[in-house]
Amino acid sequence: MARRIPLSPQAQAVLAAMPSRRTVLRGALAGGAFAVAGGALAACGTKGTNGNTAGPSAGPLCTVADLSATERKVAFSNWPAYMDEDEKNAEVHPTLVAFKAKTGIDVSYTADINDNNEFYGKIRSQLAACQPIDRDIVVFTDWMAATFIRNGFAAKFNPDKVATFAKNLAPTLRSRQFDPNMEYAAPWQSGLTGIGVNTGVTKEVRTVDELLTRPDLKGKVTCLTEMRDTMGFMLMSNGKDPGNFTTADFDAALEKLKAAVASGQIRRFTGNDYVQDLAKGDIAACIAWSGDVIQLGFENDKIKLVTPDEGMMLWSDNMLIPITSPHAANAMALIDYYYDPKVAAELAAFVNYVCPVAGAQEEMVKIDPDLAQNPLIFPNAEMQAKIKIFKPLTEAEEKEYTGKFQAAIGA
Amino acid sequence: MAALLPTASGTPAAATEIPVEPPAGMRRRRWIPYALLAPGLLWLAVFFVYPVFQLVMASLWDPSGSVETGYTFTWAFSNYADAWEMFHVQFLRSLWYAFITTVVCVALGYPLAYAIAIKGGRWKNLMLVGVIAPFFTSYLVRTYSWKAILSDSGPVVDFLKWVHILGPDGRLLATEFAVIAGLVYNFLPFMVLPLYASLDKLDTRLLEAARDLYHGPVRSFFRVTLPLSMPGVIAGTLLTFIPAAGDYVNAQLLGGPNTQMIGSVIQSRFLVVNDYPIASALSVMLMVTILVLVTVYVSTAGTEEVV
Numbered sequence: 001m002a003r004r005i006p007l008s009p010q011a012q013a014v015l016a017a018m019p020s021r022r023t024v025l026r027g028a029l030a031g032g033a034f035a036v037a038g039g040a041l042a043a044c045g046t047k048g049t050n051g052n053t054a055g056p057s058a059g060p061l062c063t064v065a066d067l068s069a070t071e072r073k074v075a076f077s078n079w080p081a082y083m084d085e086d087e088k089n090a091e092v093h094p095t096l097v098a099f100k101a102k103t104g105i106d107v108s109y110t111a112d113i114n115d116n117n118e119f120y121g122k123i124r125s126q127l128a129a130c131q132p133i134d135r136d137i138v139v140f141t142d143w144m145a146a147t148f149i150r151n152g153f154a155a156k157f158n159p160d161k162v163a164t165f166a167k168n169l170a171p172t173l174r175s176r177q178f179d180p181n182m183e184y185a186a187p188w189q190s191g192l193t194g195i196g197v198n199t200g201v202t203k204e205v206r207t208v209d210e211l212l213t214r215p216d217l218k219g220k221v222t223c224l225t226e227m228r229d230t231m232g233f234m235l236m237s238n239g240k241d242p243g244n245f246t247t248a249d250f251d252a253a254l255e256k257l258k259a260a261v262a263s264g265q266i267r268r269f270t271g272n273d274y275v276q277d278l279a280k281g282d283i284a285a286c287i288a289w290s291g292d293v294i295q296l297g298f299e300n301d302k303i304k305l306v307t308p309d310e311g312m313m314l315w316s317d318n319m320l321i322p323i324t325s326p327h328a329a330n331a332m333a334l335i336d337y338y339y340d341p342k343v344a345a346e347l348a349a350f351v352n353y354v355c356p357v358a359g360a361q362e363e364m365v366k367i368d369p370d371l372a373q374n375p376l377i378f379p380n381a382e383m384q385a386k387i388k389i390f391k392p393l394t395e396a397e398e399k400e401y402t403g404k405f406q407a408a409i410g411a
Numbered sequence: 412m413a414a415l416l417p418t419a420s421g422t423p424a425a426a427t428e429i430p431v432e433p434p435a436g437m438r439r440r441r442w443i444p445y446a447l448l449a450p451g452l453l454w455l456a457v458f459f460v461y462p463v464f465q466l467v468m469a470s471l472w473d474p475s476g477s478v479e480t481g482y483t484f485t486w487a488f489s490n491y492a493d494a495w496e497m498f499h500v501q502f503l504r505s506l507w508y509a510f511i512t513t514v515v516c517v518a519l520g521y522p523l524a525y526a527i528a529i530k531g532g533r534w535k536n537l538m539l540v541g542v543i544a545p546f547f548t549s550y551l552v553r554t555y556s557w558k559a560i561l562s563d564s565g566p567v568v569d570f571l572k573w574v575h576i577l578g579p580d581g582r583l584l585a586t587e588f589a590v591i592a593g594l595v596y597n598f599l600p601f602m603v604l605p606l607y608a609s610l611d612k613l614d615t616r617l618l619e620a621a622r623d624l625y626h627g628p629v630r631s632f633f634r635v636t637l638p639l640s641m642p643g644v645i646a647g648t649l650l651t652f653i654p655a656a657g658d659y660v661n662a663q664l665l666g667g668p669n670t671q672m673i674g675s676v677i678q679s680r681f682l683v684v685n686d687y688p689i690a691s692a693l694s695v696m697l698m699v700t701i702l703v704l705v706t707v708y709v710s711t712a713g714t715e716e717v718v
Contacts, residue, residue, distance in 0.1 A: 045472055045484040117682055151479065219582065261668045267585045268667050282563040282584065395479045403684045407497060410671035411663075411679040 061152045061323050062130035068329035073106040075327070076137045076334065077119075079317065080111040082189065084350035095346055099337050105330045116144040123322070127153045132324045136331040143228065145185045145318040146178035146392045154184040155321040161332040162186070164339040170356045172384060173316060178392045185318035186335045189347075190354035192305075192376055192387070193229040193313040196274070196288030200302035201281045207309045208237035211285055212260040220284040222277065223257070225269045227405040228390040229313055230257070230287055236310035242390045250401055258408050269409040278303060290376040291353045305376060311386040316356060348377055463698075470691035478685050490692040498676050498693060505672040506700070508587075509656035512594040516602040516651045517644065519595070524606035524643070525636075528613070542603050550597065554664050557593050558584065561665070585667035593661035598654065602647040609643025610636075645712050653701055673697055 086092035096107045113119045120140065123133045128151075140148055148154050159166065165186050179185045197205050201220070205211055211221055223230045232242040234253035245253075260266045267283060268274075275292050277283045279300060293305040319338075321331045337343060341359035348355040349367045355377055364372035375383040393401065469482075470490055476482035495502070527538045545553060561567055561583040571577040583589050613636060621631035637644075659674025666672075673693060680690035 045482045046476075046478075047481045117685070147479075219580070219585070264669075266668060273664075276558075280562060280564060282582075395477050399477055399684060399686060403680075403686055406676075406679045406684055408668075410501070410668035411675040411683075 061127075064132075064324050064326055064328075066328050067326045071327060072104050072330065073108065073327060074136045074330040074334055075108045075110075075134060076331075077110050077112055077135045078137075078139045078188070079113045082111065082139075082317075082351060083109065084347050095338070095343050098343070099334060102337070103333055105333060107334065113139060116141050120144055120148065124151075124153075127151075127322060127324060130324060132326065133322055135322060136325040136327045137319050137321060137334065139188050139317050139319055141317050142176070142178065142315055143390070143393065143398070145320060147395070147398075148320055149178060149184045150395075153320075153323050155323050155325060155328050156183050157186075157321070157332060157335075158329070161329060162336045162339075164336045168339045168341060168344075168358050170358050172314070172379075172387060173356055176389070176392075185320055186339070187316040187356035188319050188338070189351060190314055190316040190356050192290040192354055192379070193224070193232070193287060193315070194290065194293075195285055195306040195308050196278055196293045196296075196303065197285045197306050198278055198281050198283070198300075198303050200300075202284035204304075205285045205306055205308075208233045211287075211308075212237070212256065212265055217284055218263075218265050219267050220282070221260075221266050222268045222270050222274045222283050222286040223266055223409075224274075224287050224289075225271055225409065225411075227402050228315065229289075230269070231401070231405060232313040232388060232390050233287060233308070233310065236308075236388065242313065242388045244391055247397075247400075251404075254404055254408055257405075261408065261410070269411075291351065294352045294374070294376055307383065307386055311388045312383070314354070314387045314389050352377060354379065466691050466694055469687050470695050472688040472691075474686070474688045476688075478687075482687060487688065490688045491696065494689050494692040494696065497689070498673065501671055501673045501676050502693075502696070502700075504670070505656050505674070505697075506704075508591055508594060508662075508672060509652050509658075511591055512598060512655045513602075513648050513652045515591070515595045516599050517648065520599055520602035520606055520647065521644075524603045524610055527603075528607050528610035529615070539607070542600050542607075545600065551660065551664075554593055554597065554660055557589070557596065557665060561589050561592070584665060585670070587666075587670050589665040590662050590670050590672075593665045594655050594658060597658075597661065598651045601650040601654070605646035605650060606640060606643040609640040609646075613639055641712065645709065648708075649705060653705065656701055657697060 083093045084095050086094055093109060096109055100106055119138070123135070123138070126133050138148075145154075157165075166182060169182060169187070173187050173190070174182065176185075195205055195208070195211060202216060205214070205217070211217065223233075228242075231250065231253060234257050235242045235245055235249060238249065238253050238256065240249045240253065257266075270277075270286075272289075272292065274283065274286045274288060275296060278286055278288070278293075279296055288305065290305055293303060296303040297305070319335050321328050321335075325331060338347065339357050341357055341363045344355055344357035344360035345363035345367055348360060349364060349371055352371070355361070355364075361372050361378040364378070371377055379387060468484060471484060471486050471488065472482040472490075473485040473487050474490055474493070523542070527535055527542070531538050559565060563582045563584065568577060568581070568583055571583075572579065572581060577583075583592075617635050617639070618631055621635050626634060656672075657674050659672055659678055662670055662672040663675055677690050677693050677697070680686045680693065684690075
């Protein structure tokens with residue numbers, strides 16, 4: 001939840017009660033998702049939804065005429081609180097207004113993605129049947145972007161139309177295994193996962209092992225329900241690289257987590273809702289997302305994001321063009337626009353996540369010199385050396401690991 | 412539900428009417444009741460029978476399938492054994508929590524309903540509004556409020572520490588207590604309302620009669636009031652136990668990893684892991700278990716109006 005304006009505790013409590021990006025209550029809040037699950041049960045057994053079993057290499061699922069030249073518009077679906085807002089009217093997004101002025105392309109922007117699984121479920125069967133989904137850009141987190149591309153649902157970028165993207169994408173994000181040639185996925189924002197500490201309640205925490213074993217933290221630690229974030233740390237604390245590990249490594253790391261659950265060290269597994277508890281001091285330390293903790297730090301300087309000695313996890317939310325988009329060229333123009341360092345800096349100054357655009361830091365100096373020096377928005381060399389990215393999983397691995405992890409956290 | 416409403420006498424309506432041959436004109440219109448039933452039956456078929464059938468089928472899919480590669484129907488009864496093996500702890504825990512919740516709700520709800528129905532007088536409606544008013548706020552928001560109430564630095568914990576019920580490191584959140592407290596709070600109105608409906612119809616002349624026959628207050632309660640309010644007790648316990656056993660919001664928000672209920676497991680298997688066979692097997696197991704428990708309970712409790 002990227003929020004710019006410090007909110008009152010009451011307002012925050014209300015926000016926390018609303019569907020947030022990575023909330024635990026995926027299904028509870030997003031009742032629509034049940035319809036998704038129901039849809040998948042609609043036959044005696046199901047056909048695979050992977051319409052293109054050979055993956056993107058087998059060529060596109062279908063071809064759609066590009067109407068970009070005549071229809072000067074593009075439909076963009078994104079996560080909530082992920083776009084700059086005008087001070088007076090939150091419905092107005094200055095960077096999008098500037099885009100229209102520059103290109104004449106009208107953007108219809110909707111913040112209707114709350115959950116990767118839910119949103120993917122909503123559009124999956126239409127894409128598999130080659131039907132339009134009325135969206136030209138959708139945003140998925142790395143692992144779901146990988147699935148999206150693997151199933152052949154992502155349209156390939158035209159290199160001529162995304163030259164700025166090709167030039168300015170941050171070096172750390174260039175050779176991602178699910179999109180090695182930067183053909184399908186353009187990071188919108190990235191985030192770091194580290195350890196959030198309320199130093200008003202406890203002394204600093206340096207390592208994941210401290211988090212899992214220090215007696216004074218017992219019952220005052222939370223971890224994330226997002227498997228990759230939590231298990232990334234468990235793997236790192238076992239000396240393994242989350243970018244490259246075996247099933248045995250995963251199982252060993254999971255045992256470590258289970259032991260901490262059984263001993264009562266870990267109080268809960270949370271989505272975004274750790275934010276309130278950390279601020280109140282009910283929890284002393286937790287695995288946390290950078291954007292959240294930066295925001296909390298503005299309000300309470302006792303709350304800090306610690307880079308554990310083992311390292312930090314980096315994830316990205318990626319812009320993808322669905323295969324059935326009739327405005328792919330417009331979508332590419334929009335993607336390219338956000339890789340202009342000036343635009344990227346304007347956006348990053350608002351959302352406070354890790355900016356994936358090289359050169360934006362120099363532009364940020366002009367907007368807010370403090371933010372430009374924040375390694376959690378613009379990771380410095382020292383930080384970059386500690387960043388780890390979770391390896392891409394096959395669907396079978398995904399099911400196995402998520403299944404084991406969910407069982408370990410009691411759900 | 413009509414059958415759950417108590418009659419004043421506590422006996423079933425007379426079921427021994429003598430069949431009368433309908434006149435010829437009536438006989439031709441025998442299809443009318445069926446036509447009137449049709450929309451309801453269609454509704455049930457589409458939104459209940461078919462989904463349940465699908466759920467049972469899905470619970471027998473080959474567990475090695477996946478959303479992307481598809482699932483095949485293989486009569487994989489092993490799903491049930493696997494589901495039990497993996498999640499019996501949460502399964503039994505859910506039933507246990509639901510049981511405790513129901514008991515606490517009866518203990519709290521009966522006196523409350525009695526007070527409203529018998530002693531409420533002109534405050535009756537206001538008291539009823541007091542019971543129903545929480546429904547005007549969303550279930551989730553109310554449960555979140557419990558997080559604030561039970562918070563480590565909140566008044567309840569502070570008080571319990573002050574009177575040394577809780578140790579200096581004690582807390583309520585993320586414990587069984589918090590989960591059950593949330594369940595009791597959320598389901599108490601479901602207990603109070605049927606009890607109220609039952610007690611409100613109580614003929615107070617029967618209590619007078621009991622007094623005339625030298626029953627003290629305790630005996631007249633157990634011999635008159637309680638038996639006559641049994642339909643309310645049964646309806647209330649069912650309305651509390653069944654949803655409480657399947658609830659997952661309270662465990663999710665107020666509990667910790669060691670207090671999760673089966674609802675959370677089913678939700679996460681369906682929506683996070685995408686493991687449809689196990690999730691379906693767990694759902695079927697939960698439905699059947701509750702059905703069996705309820706049937707046994709209702710037939711043992713033995714009021715004919717309910718069954």
